[in-house]
Amino acid sequence: MTKQMLLNAFDMNTVGHIQHGMWRHPRDESHRFGELSYWTGLARTLERGLFDGLFLADVLGVYDVYGGGPEAAIRNAVQVPLNDPMLLIPAMASVTQHLGFGVTCTTTYEPPFLFARRMSTLDALTRGRIGWNIVTGYLDSAARAMGLAVQVPHDERYDWADDYLDTVYRLWNASWDDDAVVMDRASGVFADPARIRRVQGVGRYAMDAMHLCAPTPQRTPLLYQAGASTRGRQFAAQHAECVFLNGTSKPQVATLVADLRAQALHPLKVFVGATVVVAASDSEAAEKFADYRHYASVEGALAHFSASTGIDFAKLDMDAPIPSAPGQSNQSNVEAVTTRAAQVWTKRRLIDSFILGSRQPPIVGGPQTVADALIAWMTEADVDGFNLSRTVMPECLEDFVNLVVPVLQERGVFKTEYTEGPLRQKLFGHPRLHPDHRGALRVS
Amino acid sequence: MTKQMLLNAFDMNTVGHIQHGMWRHPRDESHRFGELSYWTGLARTLERGLFDGLFLADVLGVYDVYGGGPEAAIRNAVQVPLNDPMLLIPAMASVTQHLGFGVTCTTTYEPPFLFARRMSTLDALTRGRIGWNIVTGYLDSAARAMGLAVQVPHDERYDWADDYLDTVYRLWNASWDDDAVVMDRASGVFADPARIRRVQGVGRYAMDAMHLCAPTPQRTPLLYQAGASTRGRQFAAQHAECVFLNGTSKPQVATLVADLRAQALHPLKVFVGATVVVAASDSEAAEKFADYRHYASVEGALAHFSASTGIDFAKLDMDAPIPSAPGQSNQSNVEAVTTRAAQVWTKRRLIDSFILGSRQPPIVGGPQTVADALIAWMTEADVDGFNLSRTVMPECLEDFVNLVVPVLQERGVFKTEYTEGPLRQKLFGHPRLHPDHRGALRVS
Numbered sequence: 001m002t003k004q005m006l007l008n009a010f011d012m013n014t015v016g017h018i019q020h021g022m023w024r025h026p027r028d029e030s031h032r033f034g035e036l037s038y039w040t041g042l043a044r045t046l047e048r049g050l051f052d053g054l055f056l057a058d059v060l061g062v063y064d065v066y067g068g069g070p071e072a073a074i075r076n077a078v079q080v081p082l083n084d085p086m087l088l089i090p091a092m093a094s095v096t097q098h099l100g101f102g103v104t105c106t107t108t109y110e111p112p113f114l115f116a117r118r119m120s121t122l123d124a125l126t127r128g129r130i131g132w133n134i135v136t137g138y139l140d141s142a143a144r145a146m147g148l149a150v151q152v153p154h155d156e157r158y159d160w161a162d163d164y165l166d167t168v169y170r171l172w173n174a175s176w177d178d179d180a181v182v183m184d185r186a187s188g189v190f191a192d193p194a195r196i197r198r199v200q201g202v203g204r205y206a207m208d209a210m211h212l213c214a215p216t217p218q219r220t221p222l223l224y225q226a227g228a229s230t231r232g233r234q235f236a237a238q239h240a241e242c243v244f245l246n247g248t249s250k251p252q253v254a255t256l257v258a259d260l261r262a263q264a265l266h267p268l269k270v271f272v273g274a275t276v277v278v279a280a281s282d283s284e285a286a287e288k289f290a291d292y293r294h295y296a297s298v299e300g301a302l303a304h305f306s307a308s309t310g311i312d313f314a315k316l317d318m319d320a321p322i323p324s325a326p327g328q329s330n331q332s333n334v335e336a337v338t339t340r341a342a343q344v345w346t347k348r349r350l351i352d353s354f355i356l357g358s359r360q361p362p363i364v365g366g367p368q369t370v371a372d373a374l375i376a377w378m379t380e381a382d383v384d385g386f387n388l389s390r391t392v393m394p395e396c397l398e399d400f401v402n403l404v405v406p407v408l409q410e411r412g413v414f415k416t417e418y419t420e421g422p423l424r425q426k427l428f429g430h431p432r433l434h435p436d437h438r439g440a441l442r443v444s
Numbered sequence: 445m446t447k448q449m450l451l452n453a454f455d456m457n458t459v460g461h462i463q464h465g466m467w468r469h470p471r472d473e474s475h476r477f478g479e480l481s482y483w484t485g486l487a488r489t490l491e492r493g494l495f496d497g498l499f500l501a502d503v504l505g506v507y508d509v510y511g512g513g514p515e516a517a518i519r520n521a522v523q524v525p526l527n528d529p530m531l532l533i534p535a536m537a538s539v540t541q542h543l544g545f546g547v548t549c550t551t552t553y554e555p556p557f558l559f560a561r562r563m564s565t566l567d568a569l570t571r572g573r574i575g576w577n578i579v580t581g582y583l584d585s586a587a588r589a590m591g592l593a594v595q596v597p598h599d600e601r602y603d604w605a606d607d608y609l610d611t612v613y614r615l616w617n618a619s620w621d622d623d624a625v626v627m628d629r630a631s632g633v634f635a636d637p638a639r640i641r642r643v644q645g646v647g648r649y650a651m652d653a654m655h656l657c658a659p660t661p662q663r664t665p666l667l668y669q670a671g672a673s674t675r676g677r678q679f680a681a682q683h684a685e686c687v688f689l690n691g692t693s694k695p696q697v698a699t700l701v702a703d704l705r706a707q708a709l710h711p712l713k714v715f716v717g718a719t720v721v722v723a724a725s726d727s728e729a730a731e732k733f734a735d736y737r738h739y740a741s742v743e744g745a746l747a748h749f750s751a752s753t754g755i756d757f758a759k760l761d762m763d764a765p766i767p768s769a770p771g772q773s774n775q776s777n778v779e780a781v782t783t784r785a786a787q788v789w790t791k792r793r794l795i796d797s798f799i800l801g802s803r804q805p806p807i808v809g810g811p812q813t814v815a816d817a818l819i820a821w822m823t824e825a826d827v828d829g830f831n832l833s834r835t836v837m838p839e840c841l842e843d844f845v846n847l848v849v850p851v852l853q854e855r856g857v858f859k860t861e862y863t864e865g866p867l868r869q870k871l872f873g874h875p876r877l878h879p880d881h882r883g884a885l886r887v888s
Contacts, residue, residue, distance in 0.1 A: 013565070015634060024629045031627055031634075034568035034660075036538045060558070062654055070637065070654065077634035081625070081658040083565040084558075090535040091569070094480045111553060113589045114504070114528075121457070121527040124478035125535070145557045145653030147645060181525070183475055185468045188741060190459060190475075190521035193514065201591060209589030210506055210514065214525040216478075297632060 005378060005413045006269060006385025006427065008055040008102065009046055009397055013085045015077035017057065018389040019275060020304060020357035021297030023077055028392045034083065036091050042394055043092035046099050049401030050415055052426065053100030053131060054092070055224070055244070055271075055387050056085035060109060061141030063307035067314040070141075073307075076300030086118060093126040100423035102131035102224050102242075107164040108157055109137060109146050112205050116171040119221050120213035128217025128422025128431060133224040134239065136161050139307065155231045163203030165239050169439035170199035172219045175211035217422040220433050228256065237263035238438050241428065244387055246273040248361060253381040261382075266434040269384040269427055272377060275362040276388060277396070278403050282366045289356075289364045292391055296357040305350070305359065318348040356391060367407040374404075375413060449822060449857045450713060450829025450871065452499040452546065453490055453841055457529045459521035461501065462833040463719060464748060464801035465741030467521055469836045478527065480535050486838055487536035490543050493845030494859055496870065497544030497575060498536070499668070499688070499715075499831050500529035504553060505585030507751035511758040514585075517751075520744030530562060537570040544867035546575035546668050546686075551608040552601055553581060553590050556649050560615040563665050564657035572661025572866025572875060577668040578683065580605050583751065599675045607647030609683050613883035614643035616663045619655035661866045664877050672700065681707035682882050685872070688831055690717040692805060697825040705826075710878040713828040713871055716821060719806040720832060721840070722847050726810045733800075733808045736835055740801040749794070749803065762792040800835060811851040818848075819857060 015023045015030045023030050032038040046054055062080050063073040073080050089101045101122075105115060122130045136157035137143070143151040152160065177195035184190075191214070201207035225240035227233065233256075236243050243260055247253040257270050277292060279285040302313045311323065322345045353359050363373045377383055390396050408414035422431045433440040459467045459474045467474050476482040490498055506524050507517040517524050533545045545566075549559060566574045580601035581587070587595040596604065621639035628634075635658070645651035669684035671677070677700075680687050687704055691697040701714050721736060723729040746757045755767065766789045797803050807817045821827055834840050852858035866875040877884040 021632065023627075023634060024632055026629070034658075036534065036569050040538060060656075062656065070640075074635045074637040074640060075633050080656060081635070082561075082656045083568060084562045087531065087534050087562065087565045087569060090480065090531050090533075091538040094484060094535040094538060109555060109558065111555070111590060113591075114553065117526075118528045118531065121531045124527060125480050125531060141653065145651055146555060147557075147649065147651045183467075185470070188465065188468055189519050190467060191518045191525070193518040196514075196518055205591065207589055207591045209585065212504075212506065212524060212526045214478075 002412050003378065003384070004415055005374065005408060006271065007049075007051045007414070008053040008271060008385070008387045009042070009051055010055050010057065010273065010387035010389045011042075012057040012079060013083040013088055014079050014081065016079060016300060018358045018360060019296070019391050020076055020078055020300030021295045022292065022357060022391050022393075024295040024297075025292065025392045027395055030390075030393045039088045039092050040095045042397065043096050043099055045394060045397055045401055047096045049397075049405045050418060051099060052385070053102050053423065055102040055133065056088065056104060057133070058082070058085045058104035059139060059142065060106060060137060061139035061143075061145055063139075063303050064141050065310060065312050066303040066306035068312060072299050072303035076297045076303060078300045078303045086122065089122055089130070090125055093129065098129070098418040098426070100129045100131055100222070100426070101126065102133050102222070104133040104135055106135050106137045107161040108152060109142070112164055112167045112201065113171070113207055113209060116168045117212050120172065120211070120216050123216035123218050123221060124213070128425070130218065131222035131224050131242070131423060133226060133244070134161065134165070135226070154229070158227075158231045158235050160204060161235060162238070163205050165439065166202040167205040167207070169220065169441055170202070171211040173433070173439060173441040175199050176215050178215055181214050218424050218431055220439055222424050222427070233260060233263065236260060237265060240264075240268065241266070241424070241434075241437070242269045242271060244271045244273070245383070246360065250377060250380040253383065257382045266437045267428060270382070271385050271387045272381065272383045273360055274374070274377070274386045274388055275356065275360050275391065276370055276400055276404065277362045277364045277391060278367060278370045278399050280366060280403065282369055285365045285369070289362065293356060296354065298351055298354055301354040301357050301359070302351070313347055313350070316347045319346050321346060322350065358389075360389060362391070367403040370404050371407040371411055374408070375411065378413070446856050447822065447828070448859055449818065449852060450715065451493075451495045451858070452497040452715060452829070452831045453486070453495055454499050454501065454717065454831035454833050455486075456501040456523060457527040457532055458523050458525065460523060460744060462802045462804060463740070463835050464520055464522055464744030465739045466736065466801060466835050466837075468739040468741075469736065471839055472836045474834075474837045483532045483536050484539045486841065487540050487543055489838060489841055489845055491540045493841075493849045494862060495543060496829070497546050497867065499546040499577065500532065500548060501577070502526070502529045502548040503583060503586065504550060504581060505583035505587075505589055507583075507747050508585050509754060509756050510747040510750035512756060516743050516747035520741045520747060522744045522747045530566065533566055533574070534569055537573065542573070542862040542870075544573045544575055544666070544870070545570065546577050546666070548577040548579055550579050550581045551605040552596060553586070556608055556611045556645065557615065557651055557653060560612045561656050564616065564655070564660050567660035567662050567665060568657070572869070574662065575666035575668050575686070575867060577670060577688070578605065578609070579670070598673070602671075602675045602679050604648060605679060606682070607649050609883065610646040611649040611651070613664065613885055614646070615655040617877070617883060617885040619643050620659050622659055625658050662868050662875055664883055666868050666871065677704060677707065680704060681709060684708075684712065685710070685868070685881075686713045686715060688715045688717070689827070690804065694821060694825040697827065701826045710881045711872060714826070715829050715831045716825065716827045717804055718818065718821070718830045718832055719800065719804050719835060720814055720844055720848065721806045721808045721835060722811060722814045722843050724810060724847065726813055729809045729813070733806065737800060740798065742795055742798055745798040745801050745803070746795070757791055757794070760791045763790050765790060766794070802833075804833060806835070811847040814848050815851045815855055818852070819855065822857070
């Protein structure tokens with residue numbers, strides 16, 4: 001059988017996520033992000049389109065590098081206001097049966113005992129449809145919000161994250177035996193104490209406790225990771241089951257994918273970011289794209305990109321070469337900028353690359369054109385699927401489900417029904433971590 | 445108009461909450477606590493009965509005092525397994541319009557910046573139906589789970605909590621002006637940076653950040669508090685809008701209520717814990733009670749009470765006087781035990797008081813009898829309403845809604861429809877904190 005495409009919607013509990021300025025479009029409803037019905041409607045659309053998951057991004061601070069303050073981000077609704085992503089999931093799970101949910105949570109700031117219980121609770125309530133996008137945080141504003149003067153350095157954050165993961169693995173996988181809950185009404189024994197034990201935290205996450213939650217369908221949430229730095233890829237090889245990459249060049253992404261697959265100690269699914277503008281025909285799609293583009297915000301895109309790179313683009317001349325970034329910023333994006341700096345990138349060229357309000361160029365066309373483009377990514381870059389960014393909501397996802405999904409199915413690259421079982425079962429064929437995975441602890 | 449009775453269901457994301465052993469009853473469904481449909485069904489029942497709220501308890505550790513370990517708690521499902529309570533709320537909110545949700549979260553272990561965002565997210569998603577039961581934690585097992593060797597001492601935890609509250613008040617009330625979100629599509633301004641500012645944390649909760657969430661209907665969740673110690677009552681006078689008490693003697697509770705109302709700097713609603721076993725007639729209720737009582741667990745009740753008091757009752761002779769408790773345990777219960785010790789309480793007398801699996805004696809009777817008993821509490825102890833503990837689920841709440849609520853309405857002490865607006869509006873007539881409240885910060 002032809003390799004099957006995986007599809008996640010890529011979203012955030014906010015107004016402007018990736019393509020900035022789209023909230024200004026008269027049909028856009030992203031300002032409804034605080035309403036439950038907005039999210040339950042989205043979940044129903046995605047499940048109708050047999051999407052594998054909804055991937056929810058998050059950050060814990062405001063983008064305040066551009067112009068030396070948060071003003072541009074606030075004006076343009078660039079990921080602010082920003083609500084908690086985890087709390088959307090129970091409502092969406094209650095109106096769906098199969099859709100997965102990948103939620104971004106940071107190892108640097110969430111206490112592991114409390115976090116492990118939240119994820120187990122979600123895994124129970126969703127009947128095994130939870131994924132975790134592991135991040136370590138990269139904003140100075142988040143560090144200050146958490147009471148730190150400055151951020152923990154990049155590579156050290158990943159060292160902490162290794163300890164954090166090893167701690168939550170123990171809570172999820174080594175504290176309760178699968179058969180600990182016996183629920184014997186006659187004898188009055190609900191769970192057998194001999195099959196439950198305390199576990200100890202690792203490294204800086206010293207703790208001593210039994211997990212409070214009984215085993216859930218997946219035990220460990222499906223593990224996503226998106227760090228593209230050298231240390232981030234090393235971390236991904238140890239922990240990630242799914243990797244999320246961004247890139248505009250298929251050969252460059254193919255090289256990165258090959259490196260990730262070679263390093264990984266267990267099977268890996270790779271998702272690449274994509275933005276699609278689709279309509280019934282290529283010409284109608286071009287019209288829709290021109291309409292959307294009218295609302296794109298350069299200031300919003302600059303505010304976002306400045307925070308990602310640590311470079312204040314408000315200070316730069318339009319035609320001066322882009323300097324290298326300071327050390328505290330998001331490493332993967334720093335590397336990207338540095339590469340481009342060697343090609344004499346300028347602020348003017350950067351702004352020209354902000355097509356719909358971000359540096360991610362959209363795939364624009366009728367259903368066949370879009371299907372061709374997506375299939376080419378899978379073939380040429382060896383990715384398994386896509387995290388689809390939103391433009392005008394919810395019509396961009398309705399368009400995709402109505403127009404692109406049927407063509408992908410005709411081409412034989414997309415499922416026509418869901419597989420039963422938890423999210424990991426659907427993607428990898430087994431509900432729990434692969435036995436070779438670092439977190440697949442054996443209970444003594 | 446006669447004073448109107450307030451009603452909360454008192455529950456927990458677990459099998460056994462207060463009346464231990466009830467899970468053994470053949471009709472009990474509390475083992476379904478990991479299923480969304482269990483909770484959405486409960487929420488619909490409560491809203492049908494015009495309940496004001498669902499109050500969700502929580503602890504962050506296991507009860508391991510009795511017998512020197514968690515075995516008795518685990519066997520009897522005494523608040524273990526225990527899932528996160530907050531994550532139940534979005535699903536229940538999506539199937540209701542008016543029901544409030546009070547959720548227990550501890551100031552000692554949740555980082556304030558992350559917690560404030562979670563509560564704002566819930567207040568948005570529920571359209572202002574969120575309450576917070578402020579606790580400081582009292583279990584050594586929770587302290588160890590959070591990486592501490594021992595607990596922070598009782599009164600010091602309340603000092604920390606004062607700083608914590610003052611920090612989250614700033615995030616909720618002083619960071620964004622009411623009119624900060626302008627959403628002007630024409631000018632491209634979503635929010636006005638001049639109407640948003642960073643706030644600073646207080647005391648040990650040093651931080652510097654703008655709140656990430658735009659103003660929500662209540663801004664500050666409705667504030668519940670349940671500490672009955674001297675320091676706890678002092679804290680309640682400063683912060684709590686609703687107080688939750690337990691007590692079996694109306695005159696003693698009346699004294700406590702008078703003290704609380706005298707100390708409080710703002711209007712206060714007082715809820716007392718109650719357990720009701722109701723049927724169509726007094727005699728049928730007596731039969732039902734006898735049936736339920738058959739399943740009550742003495743070991744479960746001892747495991748819970750040992751943890752509450754810090755006394756290992758497994759070590760005590762049946763007829764020896766109960767000693768005073770060590771210092772690390774739940775202060776309010778310690779005081780209760782000490783009082784009783786003066787009356788020469790023994791383990792045997794304690795066990796005799798575990799009528800349905802806890803020390804809370806049930807109100808048993810037909811609808812008129814139950815209504816009489818509840819109204820007597822309101823009249824004689826000056827409480828505003830009740831946190832109703834569960835017995836056999838969900839039938840105990842269905843019985844209450846079907847049988848007791850209509851009688852309370854006939855008596856003119858219970859509403860026949862909900863008031864519109866947020867939870868605080870329904871209870872106090874205004875959606876935001878009272879202007880005299882310590883947290884009602886004025887934006888400069």
